[in-house]
Amino acid sequence: MNNRFQRISPFLWFNEEAEQAANYYVSVFNNSRILATTRYNSESARAARRPEGSVMTVAFELDGQHFTALNGGPVFAFNPAMSLVVNCRTQAEVDHYWNALSKGGEPAAQQCGWLRDRFGVSWQVVPVQLIELLTSCDPEKAQRVMKAVLAMKKLELDVLQDAAA
CATH class of the missing domain: 3.30.720.100 (Signal recognition particle alu RNA binding heterodimer, srp9/1)
Known part of the structure; x- marks a missing residue:
């Protein structure tokens, strides 16, 4: 150990x-x-x-x-109030983790990169570039990015970057 x-x-x-x-x-x-x-x-x-x-x-x-x-038995169940975030550097990583974690779960359970796996655990699969795009000094750019995020289940980095441009 x-x-x-x-x-x-x-x-x-x-x-x-x-x-x-x-x-x-x-x-x-x-x-x-x-x-x-x-x-x-x-x-x-x-x-x-x-x-x-x-x-x-x-x-x-x-x-x-x-x-x-x-x-521990059926006393408690997972819910989306608690999630685990997977920070991804590339779209290929987003795709890998999204596909693997959502297999047998609920990939469309939430928007904005959230999913629930087959065990009921909630995950957020997020490109690391998202924070930079959302915290831009240009509020209109950040607003466009947020609008794009809210329209997606699995986050697509090229769509987010296009919204920022």
Whole structure:
């Protein structure tokens, strides 16, 4: 396990798909890996009403960012109020992450680059150039870009750059 200390790290509550989700996310992102898996013992299984020996948590890393996934049961569900942002340098990266994360999920669930994956987790797949375009000193340029963003599900960098021009 990596000894690097990360003060803040996302903790994702799944019903019983933590291991499946972690393995899938690790397959989508380069430089990613499963770090550790814990299982419910007799005491924790009884307290959580989960099967003894089943996966409790999976610690994993996505491109250097640590996460923990928990099989906590159906008590809580994901919603779009919390999302994970994938910053992309190119349209090819946007396309890759959008296609991979939306597979089996809801790619058209939101506008502005948001999607919900097959596990219910919300993601925003965003070209890094977007912030620069939206914070332009030219308010009309920024407004045109925002109008273009609001009209898209998956963000298209060439459309955003055309709107800025």
